[in-house]
Amino acid sequence: MSLKHDIEFTLNGVGKRVTVDVAMTALDMLRDVVGLTGTKYGCGEGECGACTIRVDGETRNSCLMFAVDFDGRDIVTIEGLAADPKADALREAFVEHGAVQCGFCTPGMVMQASHILDTNPNADAETIKRGIEGNLCRCTGYKKIVDAVESACCGGR
């Protein structure tokens, strides 16, 4: 079996110590080792965005990240965002605007949207579309997702 390594990081505001296989993806660690399944596997190659998480504030595809690279970092997953009252308006916007259908892309989409709101609180529709260009959705045609994020932008004003 492969080499293991001990890491320590902050997960959704709580310190966490884990021993991981050094070749393991952050996605597999979150889902299979830590047991947080809100972060989804969609492609394993960084093409779909279903596994989007926030790492030191920036969004990343957790499927492209080595779990060992979490060491010392601040990680937020959809479970952390769902528990954060500051993000209620964004999640509610997804519900209200019909941005959710099968819902499989939704956690990654919400994570990426939260990053857009943080970095560009006045983002317009075009900026939002570019912001979620790495998140694939097969159900909605994106329009209602863009509407939801846009309303959350305006809601914050």
Place this chain on the structure above:
Amino acid sequence: MPDCTTNCVNEDILTMTIERYAAPQSLDEALGILQQGEVTILAGGTDLMPQTKAGRIAFKPTLMNIGRVAGLKGVSLDGAYLRIGALTTISELLRDPLVVQHAPVLAEACDQFASDQIRNAGTLGGNINNASPAGDTLVPLIVLDAEVELASKPNGSVTTRRLPLAEFFTGPGRTKRAANELLTAVRVPLPQPGHVARFYKFGTRPALDISTISIGIAGIKRDGALTDIRVAFGAVAPTPVRAPRTEAALEGRPLDAEAIAAAADTARDEVSPIDDVRATAWYRKELIHNMTRRMLDHVAKA
């Protein structure tokens, strides 16, 4: 036997395991580890992870995560150069005021790079060392006369050398970086007065496509003519390439319709791309021709 390009894995990989993981904090430490040999370097991971998972690249016994090495990140002015640390992410480049001011074409290319999540992770050094013929930052950096800085510690002390980026690539995934070297920075000369640079990446999406072809053009524009011309193409050869004949066709000539048409024809003849799943060679040559012409038209009108 079918051509099983997508399913085949290198069976040797099965026996490959990582024996050591290192996350050095300093350059000195990192170079020391490299000097011991047999190291796979991890930066942003956006290329390394899928390549190792798919079996296209095998891990060496040591996996070295350079993400925590101090001093490899950020953009600064260094005399007549813009100095970009190898660990600077694509997102950071895209927003960096110095890059936007002195190398706007690089910022433009970064805006057409993958997706936000990947731009947040991917580093400039990683994009260069991955040495894909379609690497998005390579063509603009080549026409900007960028050079790479390589550090090593062969005899216990750190030495560096510089290489023009245009000469750095030797094949897909292959460069002149020696196994004991780390790419620490990229240096881009500050633009001269009249400097113009353009980048075009073919795709139907703003960024997420792997480029079918890309084109970089730079030069000094004076009195309707271009001098010191650099033309480079991506995804038409095993590495990104300079196009000396196209450059010669333009050098010093007034940028009129005739010159532009001649340069576009030369460009089409100069490249020898291949057929692959993204495009045929014929279409790539057509794109090189048409878009070189369109870019030169824009330069002429600007």
Place this chain on the structure above:
Amino acid sequence: MNVAEKPVIAAASLIGQRIQKKDAPEKAAGKTRYIQDMVVPGMLHAKILRSSRVHAKIKSIDTSAAKALPGVHVVLTAADVPDQQPIGVARDHLPLKGERVRSLRDEIAAVAADSDEIAEAALKLIRVEYEDLPVIATPEDAIKPGAPLIHPAPLDAHGRPQSLPPKTPIAFAGKADNIAMRFDYTHGDIAQAEAESDVVVEDSFQLHYVTHCCMGVSGVIAEFDASGNLLMYSNTQVPFLHKREFAEYLNIDPSRVRIIQPPIGGGFGSKLDIYPFEVICIFLARAAKRPVKMVFTREEEFLASPTRQPVLLTLRSGCRKDGTLTFRQVHTLHDNGAYTSWGATTPFVMMQTFSSLYRVPACDYHTTVVYTNNPYAGSFRGYGNLQATFAIEQHMDMLAEKIGMDPLDFRMKNAQDVGEVTGQGMEFKSCGFKECLTTAAERSDYRKKHADNIANRNARGPVKRGIGIASMLHVGGGAKIYPSDGCGTILKLDDFANVTLITGASEIGQGSETVLSQLVCEELGLPISAVTVVNNDTAITPWDVGVHASRTTFIAGNSAIGAARKAKAKILAAAAKKHGCGEAALDLRGGFVVVAETGEPVVELARLMRNLHFSDKAELVMTTFYYEPPSVHQDKAFKGDVSAAYAWAAQVVEVEVDTETGIVKMTKVTGTHDVGRVLNRLGLEGQIEGGVVMGQGYALTENLIVENGVTRNPNFRDYKLVTAPEIPEMDITFVESMDGEGPQGAKGVGEAPAICIAAAAANAIHNATGVRIFGLPFTPEAVYRALRGKSDKPHWPAWKPE
């Protein structure tokens, strides 16, 4: 609250409102547990070894090293499962292949182990020896005389093909040719109609491979209890059909199979059939005596889940100078792939479009579905209609041009109307087709733009603008394919007037839970939040035929309304008795029984429920209803009114074509849909927008590249789904034709929006450039080649079925 305090309650309707999806808050919080997220204690993880050859005999399989690997519980090959039965629509597909592989995805062995990693490592230890066979890579090759057979009959002791009893499954008996299925339909006198035509056009069209790309990859968990009863966690769209089929494959009574459907990460038709991985997972669980979970990788999803069926189609159409259509003659050649799934049966839908979208006096339709060594085709949103519409709607423009008629006028002249009974026996009891055409055309300014674009074709600049229109007809009231097309409902009110709606209809992300709750609440005067939907367990829910054919809102909706009306009648009768008034004078509003005329509250519903329950009679309000639509099965000639209602739409697509790159940018889609009636406006818009963008992908970007049986782009990098920045502006409007049979007047629309985008895009590209392209997709290189006259026009092989 006291009745006395409650003011008058005005009548209010939920119909047409924007109702939030019931499961959206859970999904937006990442709390929804899909099959990929499920952990059953003690479960093993399974992987499948697939063929590395396109077409080959298997000479030997050696699993000894895999079996010896620590952590491996079971390794199965065909030899280990002598009782396996062929699966699929034509029973031509053994889940585990022991003698021959017919496509690159074929399952040879399977492993159940302690982890995915161990299972994966075990696969690499299995040695398979092959003997390559000639590859049939195209349908044209498959029908050539003397072509190698994909499913040859087994040989007897003398080396001659064995003849087994006629009903023997193809998987055992083989087939004397490569033809999987044939469909022949005709109405009217073609020869006479052609003689009466002033103009005739004939072209061939090539439709490509695309695949569903559900964001959640395929997965299943199988588990047997101590008595040998099977419990499956499955993403199926048709649980009751599959329950029966799985039982058949295991040779057990169907009552011993229970299917639970966790929330599903996208369906789109992909989960209508049983696939080998599901059966194999069951075999593994049976052998391991442990729960076994199998989940695909994305690459596997691309290689081994079904596709939309590629079609070569030749169409001959005629009309008179006055714009009257005269006839249509169609031949299609379907690439079935190596095995038969629902893709083979899409001609059922294709022929409806040819025979009945417009009034056409004569129609002659023939399909031949042939085996190849390619990936096999399943059902996919639209079910053949995208392909048929692509051809028809291009010919509508071409005929109009030939006779010098405006393409919109030409369509209006031939469009179906209410009351029409088509040559195929479809009866249009509600039909807003013409209003769809005029609305979409007016809102998009179609006529003016169409003329302007033609005038501007030769203007300077590389980018040309185009506008194109196309229309569609699709079943909107179920489709009577199986013995029943019905759905059952059990409805229960508790002591607090909360409703449990137990329905056979599955939620696959489309919003059925929400719309069914809405229909129930409309009857019972309750808020949506008062409803809990139970819809995912065959041991609990009443029978339903499944999520397909855009049927759920219509069929399950009518079923839910039926149960709710029975409950309402019971409630009002009880209230009338207790309060001494006529039940006809009462209504249910806002959680109260009210006097219908005044809105004056009579009693709070919850209180009434408790009174009933805790009275001497101890009565509960619990009702059941089974809705069977008044449609009929088609006869052997494919004639009959197969759906209770039909949906219509017209879509206008606007494009910008960069003639120097071939890039087609879809700038705007104006769509008008006859939906019968808008129920949940939010959900409906979501279905339409999603379908439009799926249609955009089919038209412009998606292309599963299969060369010599090898899928070249099994990843999202090169199989390009539309991303957010590429979507067009969308102007979506609805025609409410108030279908008499539909729930509150509504018709099904799930598949409709994807159907005509590619056809309209083709017409738009022609409008922009004057160049007509007969093959999909309109990728930049394909368009660029067409503009330069460098593309091969699809052509029908010199072959006709006898």
